[in-house]
Amino acid sequence: MIHINMFSSADKVAGQGVGSAYLELIRLLQERLADQFDVTINHYGQADITHYHTIDPQFFLSTFSKKRGRKIGYVHFLPETIEGSLNLPGFAKKVFYAYMIKFYKRMDHLVVVNPIFIPKIVAYGVPEDKITYIPNFVSPVEFPNRDQAAKEALREKYHFPQDKFIVFGSGQVQQRKGVDDFVKLAQLHPEVQFIWAGGFSFGKMTDGYDHFKKILDDPPANLLFPGIVKRSEIADYLNLADLFFLPSYDELFPMSVLEAFSCGVPVLLRNLPLYQAIIAGDYVEAPDLAGFDQALTKLMTDTDFYQRYQQLAVSTAQQYSPAHLADIWQHFYTEQAKL
Template sequence: MKVLLYSENQKLFQKSGVGVALKHQMEALKRAGVNFTLNPKESFDIVHINTIGPGAWRLLKTSKRRGIPVIYHTHTTYEDFRNSFLFSNLAAPTIKRLLKKRYGAADYLIFPSKYTQETVRNYAVKTPGSVVSNGVDIEKFRKNEKLSHKFLETFSIKPPVILNVGLPLKRKGIHEFISVAKQLPEYTFVWFGAKFSALQPREVRNILKHPPKNVLFPGYVPSEILLGALSAADVFFFPSYEENEGIAVLEALSTECAVLIRDIPVYREWMHSGKNCLKGRSVPEFVDAIRKLIENPSFAKKLGKNGRKTAEERSLEKVGAKLKKIYEELLGGGL
């Protein structure tokens, strides 16, 4: 069995969640002993598509004509496309129609979460599928004191540190992040993620150019710096309005960082406020939660320990085993 893992414009997507998800698939399949390729010109027995562009559509059609099963990974939804880049809201209805066509034409769908499964089903897409986490490398994302000190020294930061990771978008809650930072000037707020400034609305560009004195936007950074930041952070504050799972959240959980998230449906099944995270719905609630975590380190540590257990349930080894089973059953006619 040989699987084609397909993603268009890999250089463009490598700094996004889809790019990280593809890397996770590659590593998960290696650990599961599944042969794969990224080159559509090679021979393969099954296609696993991650993007929704014209190249993916051509591949889907040619593969089906050849009798090769096609799996579509539902990383993109109408809901998470909105409030992203310039003109994304205008394009969102067109994207929704495109998604219905793409996902509806596949042989099988993989959903990153139960929430995404419910969302796509609401598009009247009947294609069979199952939920498989994007996963996290729990061996790589372990708290690392050496890298923690290096991060603090490199950026000349004094704790407490409040961290976020992701593209700085309106959908990701950048406005609330700034509002919370203004109310907590004694803390340092850091947001890692590629800026793509030319594609951002003016209001977001202004935030990136003129943040408050206690807010840093260093942009996209290598994984070693990211691990150092997660190890040093007192709170991982992720106020995103819409996610299909949240790989950045998984990475924070894996490093035992106390996590504060917006109370949105995607977390309903697996993130529990007071157990492995805290949740909020407004700037005042986020401010109170951060103060609670900073002022009560034993409570923050408990959340971090429980968060690590949550991450372990979504290890790449477990993801690889699930993907292997799906491939085998699809090829064998069992799905």
């Protein structure tokens, strides 16, 4: 049996996708591959493979021990994806970015969640043959596509009208996530209920904290900010919603989009190149606020258009199911253990 040790602090900060991806992988290994892999977490003893999910300094120091076995690094972010997330002084930012890349270079192999980032990592000096693309995934048990009766019951539970069109978004409240456009679209459509689940996972270090704090303290009447909520509540909000809307300017592979697909909810996104590499054609896309406005109106008034993207959500979810990804991770870990 192959011993894999996971080094991670991803689940210590609530409301971020890195933690969700980490927990999904742990569950996958424990439920589907327990007969092949012995998994430990934050264990400093001997291991065949050590998989680093976060880049904590103490984890970096551990890479110098011969007990680590094959060192695998999970690339959930790059310097360019941090921009618009954290507000750091110039010098601190420079040091942090240099440390991030140094951490990645300490690995024997890297896993990326979006193939578009492979050339970017190569540009930092990592050989391409040391990088593997394995997408994120979501459990349909955690994020089920509930029937109509259950959806109606959830609206009643959370006190939303049955006939109201509901737009849901989730993620950290920060500049990079495009929260401003989410708020502006809510202002353009007072007849629609908007909900954004998430908050300031990194407190006042969040980019645009003062600006967004004012919005959260006094949002439009049709916009609800429930704050950072449990994953089970995210699943509830998705099932009572008519549309998932994420106007991010930059992502790797947002777990929130996979969660929406898993719940059978149509998805509206900014038309970023990174999405073309993984879910092209499976979501409604627009370049800006005017485009989001047009897309929302069409989704609300064109039944065929809406049902098309509802069906695409269901079919796309199958591509990123635990069953499919279990085979990929089983092969990857087995091959890495041989090296």
